[in-house]
Amino acid sequence: MNTRITLSYTLPPPPPDSNIMNTSDCKDSASKSNDDDVCDVNNMLKNMSTDDNHVSICANCGKEGAKNICNKCKQVKYCNAVCKKVHKKKHKKQCEEHQRLAAEKHNEELRIAAELHDEKLFKEPPSQYGDCPICFVRLPTFDNGRSYKSCCGKVICSGCVYAPVYDNQGNEVDNDKCPFCRTPTPKTNGEGLERNKTRMEANDPIAIYNIGNYYMKGKHGFPQDYSKAIELWQRAGKLGYPKSYNNIGCSYECGRGVEVEKKKAIHYFELAAIGGEVIARYNLGLVEQERGNIDRALKHYTIAVRDGESDSLEMIKRLYSNGHASKEDYTIALQCYQAYLGEIKSDQRDKAAAADEEYRYY
Ligand SMILES: [Zn+2]
Ligand SMILES: [Zn+2]
Numbered sequence: 001m002n003t004r005i006t007l008s009y010t011l012p013p014p015p016p017d018s019n020i021m022n023t024s025d026c027k028d029s030a031s032k033s034n035d036d037d038v039c040d041v042n043n044m045l046k047n048m049s050t051d052d053n054h055v056s057i058c059a060n061c062g063k064e065g066a067k068n069i070c071n072k073c074k075q076v077k078y079c080n081a082v083c084k085k086v087h088k089k090k091h092k093k094q095c096e097e098h099q100r101l102a103a104e105k106h107n108e109e110l111r112i113a114a115e116l117h118d119e120k121l122f123k124e125p126p127s128q129y130g131d132c133p134i135c136f137v138r139l140p141t142f143d144n145g146r147s148y149k150s151c152c153g154k155v156i157c158s159g160c161v162y163a164p165v166y167d168n169q170g171n172e173v174d175n176d177k178c179p180f181c182r183t184p185t186p187k188t189n190g191e192g193l194e195r196n197k198t199r200m201e202a203n204d205p206i207a208i209y210n211i212g213n214y215y216m217k218g219k220h221g222f223p224q225d226y227s228k229a230i231e232l233w234q235r236a237g238k239l240g241y242p243k244s245y246n247n248i249g250c251s252y253e254c255g256r257g258v259e260v261e262k263k264k265a266i267h268y269f270e271l272a273a274i275g276g277e278v279i280a281r282y283n284l285g286l287v288e289q290e291r292g293n294i295d296r297a298l299k300h301y302t303i304a305v306r307d308g309e310s311d312s313l314e315m316i317k318r319l320y321s322n323g324h325a326s327k328e329d330y331t332i333a334l335q336c337y338q339a340y341l342g343e344i345k346s347d348q349r350d351k352a353a354a355a356d357e358e359y360r361y362y
């Protein structure tokens with residue numbers, strides 16, 4: 001599935017001799033956060049209603065019970081249109097001042113909302129997958145490095161999936177079982193699918209996400225149904241699987257089952273990224289890069305690299321070679337990636353990767 005959006009982006013003019021690529025891919029992938037989390041600005045706007053607590057005294061004649069409000073500043077009231085008209089000239093200056101203050105207040109509230117939003121967005125997210133429940137080493141971000149078990153719903157690292165199992169005498173035994181719960185591996189695709197459905201009924205977000213993917217592709221006996229896919233991804237996202245939100249973002253980005261809506265695409269990429277989904281973070285980096293907001297793009301890429309997203313490292317490298325990022329930016333990114341590799345490396349995983357490309361984990 002294409003989980004990366006494709007964007008043609010415009011950068012500030014590069015220094016001579018740089019080779020900027022014109023397209024990049026935005027990836028699909030699945031968040032813990034509530035949909036409303038990133039809507040601070042909108043909420044702020046919504047809440048900016050007029051102040052109704054003023055005493056209803058006519059600003060012209062002083063009588064109580066004035067209901068006719070000044071449409072411009074919405075701060076003074078009149079008995080009727082006649083009083084309003086009489087007072088117009090006198091009120092003009094005050095009216096302008098009221099409007100100026102209201103605009104100032106409004107802008108300040110927007111600024112604060114945007115600041116809060118960014119604070120949430122650029123906060124280092126939790127590691128999305130945590131540690132392998134068997135070897136306790138951090139799970140790789142790269143898909144091949146881990147495997148979801150539809151028997152117990154655990155996500156196991158490639159090393160533990162591959163590792164041989166020994167009996168009490170030290171003899172290697174048949175390892176056709178889940179390394180975590182020892183349930184025999186499903187013998188048919190149908191059996192695996194049934195397990196996935198059972199886990200979906202138990203509200204397992206990864207199972208729900210997987211079945212959403214089957215609907216999107218029209219695979220494993222599921223009809224192709226984008227709306228159903230989005231519905232399931234919404235459910236999986238609310239249950240704490242941020243990858244789902246990235247897929248919804250991609251759907252809005254490219255109009256898959258929904259009308260193209262860039263704003264909504266970004267909203268879902270943000271939900272996913274806040275929940276720790278690195279591909280959404282990469283996608284947001286692309287969006288900001290396209291807008292020419294290189295600083296914001298770099299922030300997103302760097303957070304993604306910290307969690308092992310190697311394409312983001314590549315983007316920082318290109319920005320650096322094009323003169324849009326500093327040597328320090330690139331050095332920090334390389335260090336972040338090395339630190340990540342240090343956290344996920346294990347002999348068992350290396351053995352698995354050496355034996356089978358399918359187990360390559362970074
Ligand atoms: Zn009046
Ligand atoms: Zn007024």
Ligand SMILES: [Zn+2]
Binds near residue numbers: 132
């Ligand atoms: Zn493991």
Ligand SMILES: [Zn+2]
Binds near residue numbers: 149150154180181
């Ligand atoms: Zn299991």
